[in-house]
Amino acid sequence: MSERDIGLVGLGTMGAALALNIAEKGFGVAVWNRTGERTTEFMDEAGPLAANITPAATLEELVAAIRPPRAVLLMVPAGDPVDQQIAALTPLLSDGDLIIDGGNANFHDTERRNAETGGIGFFGIGVSGGEEGARHGPAIMAGGEPSLWQRIEPILKAIAADYEGEPCADWFGPGGAGHFVKTVHNGIEYADMQMIAEVYGILRDGMGKGSDEIGTVFERWNAGRLQSYLIEISGIVAKTADTASGGPILDVIVDAAGQKGTGRWTAIEAQHLAAPVTVIEAAVAARNVSSRRTARAEAEDLFGTGPEPLSSLTVDDLEAALTAGKILCYSQGFGMLAAASDRHGWNMNLPAVARVWRAGCIIRSGMLDDMAAALAEDPGRALMMAPFFADILKDTHGSLRKVVAEAARHGIAVPALSAGLAYFDGMRTARGTANMIQGQRDYFGRHGFARLDDGTEGRHGPWAD
Numbered sequence: 001m002s003e004r005d006i007g008l009v010g011l012g013t014m015g016a017a018l019a020l021n022i023a024e025k026g027f028g029v030a031v032w033n034r035t036g037e038r039t040t041e042f043m044d045e046a047g048p049l050a051a052n053i054t055p056a057a058t059l060e061e062l063v064a065a066i067r068p069p070r071a072v073l074l075m076v077p078a079g080d081p082v083d084q085q086i087a088a089l090t091p092l093l094s095d096g097d098l099i100i101d102g103g104n105a106n107f108h109d110t111e112r113r114n115a116e117t118g119g120i121g122f123f124g125i126g127v128s129g130g131e132e133g134a135r136h137g138p139a140i141m142a143g144g145e146p147s148l149w150q151r152i153e154p155i156l157k158a159i160a161a162d163y164e165g166e167p168c169a170d171w172f173g174p175g176g177a178g179h180f181v182k183t184v185h186n187g188i189e190y191a192d193m194q195m196i197a198e199v200y201g202i203l204r205d206g207m208g209k210g211s212d213e214i215g216t217v218f219e220r221w222n223a224g225r226l227q228s229y230l231i232e233i234s235g236i237v238a239k240t241a242d243t244a245s246g247g248p249i250l251d252v253i254v255d256a257a258g259q260k261g262t263g264r265w266t267a268i269e270a271q272h273l274a275a276p277v278t279v280i281e282a283a284v285a286a287r288n289v290s291s292r293r294t295a296r297a298e299a300e301d302l303f304g305t306g307p308e309p310l311s312s313l314t315v316d317d318l319e320a321a322l323t324a325g326k327i328l329c330y331s332q333g334f335g336m337l338a339a340a341s342d343r344h345g346w347n348m349n350l351p352a353v354a355r356v357w358r359a360g361c362i363i364r365s366g367m368l369d370d371m372a373a374a375l376a377e378d379p380g381r382a383l384m385m386a387p388f389f390a391d392i393l394k395d396t397h398g399s400l401r402k403v404v405a406e407a408a409r410h411g412i413a414v415p416a417l418s419a420g421l422a423y424f425d426g427m428r429t430a431r432g433t434a435n436m437i438q439g440q441r442d443y444f445g446r447h448g449f450a451r452l453d454d455g456t457e458g459r460h461g462p463w464a465d
């Protein structure tokens with residue numbers, strides 16, 4: 001019977017949780033998984049929600065179970081699996097049906113698939129919040145044809161996280177706009193995590209605090225301006241004991257960070273857009289440095305250990321530095337979204353992006369509500385220039401400078417915080433130093449420069465005469 005509202009392919013971590021979420025909100029969902037045993041297992045786990053779920057043994061059965069015009073949500077790994085599933089589904093679907101990719105796709109792939117699918121619609125949604133979010137309310141960043149969005153909006157808004165009555169799901173433009181927003185979300189996530197890790201490093205190696213004490217610091221910060229999911233879980237992680245050793249779990253976790261590529265994509269796309277997202281770039285590079293464990297151990301043997309104890313910083317300095325770093329990072333991230341929107345003609349609603357990120361996603365934080373308000377006041381203005389955030393920066397950039405300087409003096413690497421500070425200093429220097437670069441370029445390549453005094457362009461220095 002063709003009665004289900006939507007089909008879902010891929011009952012992995014995210015797909016299974018989303019299917020249960022959809023069923024719980026009263027929608028009918030047909031599910032299919034490449035490995036059939038997983039479907040059986042999933043139906044057992046579904047309990048009473050199984051009444052709203054149709055398990056399909058084949059893709060044909062899946063398609064037959066969905067009410068036309070059909071919508072099929074793919075929750076499979078990004079890349080080839082998505083193309084394989086589109087190829088397998090396309091002959092079974094009809095014009096007017098719709099395939100939705102809910103994985104972490106590269107937005108270029110989403111743009112390509114949009115162009116390729118012909119009569120069958122294609123739509124890209126970024127889903128954030130991990131398994132818990134997918135099950136009980138993720139943040140959803142959608143992109144594609146507006147008419148397709150209108151078709152799936154009721155289901156996506158019903159399953160999304162709720163922020164004070166507003167669903168954290170929205171449409172951000174045609175083509176790959178939704179997956180682009182998700183990519184930048186993940187880039188910011190890398191940066192937030194890195195800055196927290198840097199502050200953790202100062203607390204641990206500089207100030208000699210134990211994990212439990214560090215957890216208490218994060219708990220306190222989570223009750224203030226830095227309130228966020230990532231600060232909250234950092235406190236929990238720091239306070240958690242390892243069941244095997246009895247000591248802090250952080251002491252047994254290898255210091256090499258994994259990554260699946262979305263942070264790197266953010267940095268790459270930022271370069272294409274000439275959008276400075278230096279904090280995110282530093283965070284991606286720091287994960288790469290972290291993975292070179294053998295080389296780091298050899299360098300420590302050769303040069304001596306980096307981190308040295310320091311007594312010149314307080315916990316309040318660190319809180320203020322993290323606050324400043326966060327504002328600068330988000331100012332860069334929203335600036336990148338604005339640049340992409342201009343480049344691709346997406347006409348993206350930046351305050352709506354901030355609103356969607358307020359709940360359900362990994363970077364959710366108290367500050368995002370203020371960011372949404374600041375962006376709504378003037379979407380064309382850099383976030384760091386909005387009076388609310390400019391006032392906080394005026395109060396905190398001194399602490400960011402002190403923390404970066406003291407960390408540097410004591411051999412503690414703080415690449416993301418340093419990048420934020422350098423960006424801040426660069427951006428508030430009206431007369432910069434690129435006149436030297438332009439002079440060099442003209443000297444060796446006759447690239448020409450603009451003159452300050454008369455405003456003329458394409459001028460050359462006397463060295464070429």
Ligand code: NDP
Nearest residue numbers: 010011012013014015034035075076077078081103104130
């Ligand atoms: P999992 O690895 O848990 O599950 C992957 C699913 O895809 C499985 O059902 C698997 O089936 C199926 N699959 C894998 N390859 C193929 C293929 N070639 N053809 C058909 N089915 C295939 O992944 P997640 O649920 O974690 O992730 C799904 C997507 O969501 C990814 O794009 C991921 O980046 C994204 N995402 C993940 C988040 C997370 O926290 N995990 C958060 C946000 C987004 P089988 O059982 O047969 O192996």
